[in-house]
Every structure is written in C-alpha cells, then in structure tokens.
Amino acid sequence: MQEKLSSSLEDYLEVICNHIDKNKTVRAVDISKKLNVSRASVTEALKKLASKDMLLYDRYGSITMTEKGIKEAQRVVSKHTSLQKFFEKVLGLETEEASQNACRIEHVISEKAFEKISEFTENYIK
Amino acid sequence: MQEKLSSSLEDYLEVICNHIDKNKTVRAVDISKKLNVSRASVTEALKKLASKDMLLYDRYGSITMTEKGIKEAQRVVSKHTSLQKFFEKVLGLETEEASQNACRIEHVISEKAFEKISEFTENYIK
DNA sequence: ACAAAATGTTAGGCCTACCTTACAATATTC
DNA sequence: GAATATTGTAAGGTAGGCCTAACATTTTGT
Numbered sequence: 001m002q003e004k005l006s007s008s009l010e011d012y013l014e015v016i017c018n019h020i021d022k023n024k025t026v027r028a029v030d031i032s033k034k035l036n037v038s039r040a041s042v043t044e045a046l047k048k049l050a051s052k053d054m055l056l057y058d059r060y061g062s063i064t065m066t067e068k069g070i071k072e073a074q075r076v077v078s079k080h081t082s083l084q085k086f087f088e089k090v091l092g093l094e095t096e097e098a099s100q101n102a103c104r105i106e107h108v109i110s111e112k113a114f115e116k117i118s119e120f121t122e123n124y125i126k
Numbered sequence: 127m128q129e130k131l132s133s134s135l136e137d138y139l140e141v142i143c144n145h146i147d148k149n150k151t152v153r154a155v156d157i158s159k160k161l162n163v164s165r166a167s168v169t170e171a172l173k174k175l176a177s178k179d180m181l182l183y184d185r186y187g188s189i190t191m192t193e194k195g196i197k198e199a200q201r202v203v204s205k206h207t208s209l210q211k212f213f214e215k216v217l218g219l220e221t222e223e224a225s226q227n228a229c230r231i232e233h234v235i236s237e238k239a240f241e242k243i244s245e246f247t248e249n250y251i252k
Numbered sequence: 253a254c255a256a257a258a259t260g261t262t263a264g265g266c267c268t269a270c271c272t273t274a275c276a277a278t279a280t281t282c
Numbered sequence: 283g284a285a286t287a288t289t290g291t292a293a294g295g296t297a298g299g300c301c302t303a304a305c306a307t308t309t310t311g312t
Contacts, residue, residue: 008299029259036266041300048298060260060307091242103235113227116217134269155289167270168300169291174268187275 005052007107010076011035013054017065017073026063066107079106082118089125131178133233136202137161138171139180143191143199152189205232208244215251 004015015034019026028042035042046063049055054069064074080102087098110118131139141160145152154168161168169252172189180195191199206228213224235243 005308006298027259028261038301039260040262040302044299087239087242089245091239093239093242097236097238101234101236101239105231108226108227108230108234110223112223113213113217113219116213116219120217132268153289154291163269164271165290166272166292170269 005049005054005072008052009045009052010107011050011103012042012068012074013049013073014080016049016055016063016069018078020063020065028063074090076106079109079114082111082114082121085125086117086121090121131198133204135171135174135178135180136198136233137170137229139175139195139199140202140206142181142189143196143203146189146191162225175223202232204239205240208247209235210241211251212243212247216247 011034012031012067016026019030019034023030028039028046031037031045032039036062046055046057049069050057054072055063055065057063060105080099083102084095084098087093087101088095091098093101103112138157138161141157142152145160148155149156154165154172157168157171158165170183172183173192175195176183180198182190182191198217206225209219209228209231210224211220213219213227217224219227
C-alpha cells in the first residue's frame with residue numbers, strides 16, 4: 001500500500017505509539033478508549049495501518065510498530081508537542097485546550113508553517 | 127435543518143460570500159473552479175446549505191445568501207483573515223502559504239485559541 | 253479446567269464528500 | 283430563431299470513517 005496517512009490514521013498511530021512508550025504494549029481496547037471510538041473501528045484502522053506497513057499484527061495477536069510506523073508516529077508526535085508548546089507557552093492556553101488544538105492542527109498545518117511556529121516558540125520562551 | 131456546518135460546507139459558504147462581494151453574483155461553476163470540485167458536488171453542497179437556511183436558490187435559479195448565511199460566512203471569513211495575518215505578519219510566511227494554512231486551520235481551531243492568536247497578532251504588529 | 257468476563261472480529265449499515273456520465277435548461281451567436 | 287456552447291442537475295458509484303449487533307477468541311477467577 002501507499003504512504004500518506006489520513007488525519008484519522010495519524011491519530012491512531014499517535015495513540016498507539018504513546019501507549020507503547022508508556023506501557024510497553026497496547027491493545028485495541030486501549031486505543032478505543034483513548035480515541036472514543038468503537039473496538040470495531042479500531043480493528044479497521046489497524047488493518048489499514050498494517051497494510052501500509054506502519055505496524056504488524058494478526059487476528060487476536062499483539063500490535064508491534066515497524067520502523068516506518070515509528071518514524072511516522074514520531075513525526076506526528078513531534079508536531080503535536082511543538083504546537084502544544086506554542087499554545088501553552090506563547091498564547092497561554094490551558095494544557096488541555098492547548099492539546100486539543102494541537103491535535104487538530106497537527107494534521108493540517110504545512111511543513112513550513114510548522115517550522116516557523118516551532119522556531120518562533122523557541123525564541124519566544126528564551 | 128440544524129446549524130453547525132462541516133468544514134467543507136464552511137468552505138463553500140466562504141467562497142460564495144467572497145465571490146458575491148467581488149462580483150455581485152456567483153454561479154455554481156465559479157464555486158466549482160475556486161474549490162476544484164465538480165459542478166455536481168457544488169449542486170449537492172448548495173442543496174445542503176439551502177436546507178440549513180444559509181442561502182436561497184432553486185434549480186437553475188440564482189444564488190442569494192440569507193441573513194443567517196451572511197453572518198455565518200462572516201464568522202468564517204474573519205477567522206480566515208486573522209489567521210492569515212498571523213501567518214504572514216508574525217511568522218513571515220508568503221501570502222499564498224499563509225492563506226492555505228489559514229483555510230485549513232480556521233475549521234479546527236477553538237474559539238479561545240483563535241481569540242488568543244488574534245490578540246497576539248495585534249499586539250505583535252503594533 | 254472450565255465458566256464467566258473481557259477483548260477482538262466480522263458483517264452490514266449509515267453519512268459525508270467526492271466523482272463521472274448523461275441529460276436538462278439557459279445563454280450566446282450567427 | 284435555431285444551433286451551439288455553457289451551465290446546472292440527477293443518478294449512481296467510490297472511499298473513508300464511523301456505528302451496532304452478533305459471534306469468535308482469549309483471559310481471568312475460583
């Protein structure tokens with residue numbers, strides 16, 4: 001399968017990556033709770049991510065991220081982190097609100113705009 | 127019908143409003159060109175917007191915005207304008223890139239975050 | 253070890269937003 | 283005032299992303 005992930009799949013990947021970092025493993029039900037979607041939707045997303053070589057898994061088996069998946073997830077997570085920092089430290093939003101905005105904007109902002117925001121934030125908080 | 131518009135419908139409304147402002151009228155084909163979608167998709171969107179009382183139109187008739195539609199469009203347009211200003215004046219992006227980012231982010235940013243960005247931009251360029 | 257509970261999957265359906273193709277109505281132009 | 287070009291619509295299809303209900307598998311507790 002091809003590369004570019006949808007916003008939705010990026011969200012799944014991000015959650016999976018974060019959960020594994022914290023707990024070593026991740027189950028469909030964890031993802032389902034975190035994203036407020038049904039377990040069935042998680043299964044569907046996992047199939048898609050697997051078909052795009054972002055992770056490995058088989059029916060009832062455990063979920064493992066591939067190199068490619070990890071790289072992709074890190075790209076998304078780092079975007080999230082920087083945006084969140086901007087909303088919190090520069091604009092002064094509450095953590096929760098900053099996170100929610102970061103989560104939605106990370107999928108649609110351009111590379112260039114993202115880099116500018118990061119730079120700006122770093123200079124600003126110095 | 128109910129209120130809240132999807133990102134997509136917000137885009138249609140914005141284009142319609144801008145086009146009317148500039149040219150007095152707007153046709154389906156203008157919208158289609160501006161948004162890079164088929165004329166058929168425009169018809170579909172117009173039906174939805176009409177059902178939500180955002181505009182008036184009938185088969186082969188001309189398109190007129192309602193009070194409600196104008197209000198809604200202005201809300202979206204003003205968001206777009208402020209965000210664009212932020213990307214251009216604060217971050218230093220090219221006009222085109224700033225506009226594209228504004229266009230995508232305007233649909234997902236929270237009210238509070240938007241207000242903060244506007245304020246910040248105004249203070250910054252002073 | 254085996255019943256009960258938790259978790260995962262499948263099937264089938266819904267909605268949005270897009271498309272193409274074919275046809276209908278309106279505008280233009282000779 | 284036709285013929286032609288432009289514009290608008292209807293029908294039917296695709297794809298993504300979600301759902302519920304029913305069923306399969308695995309885990310847990312005694």
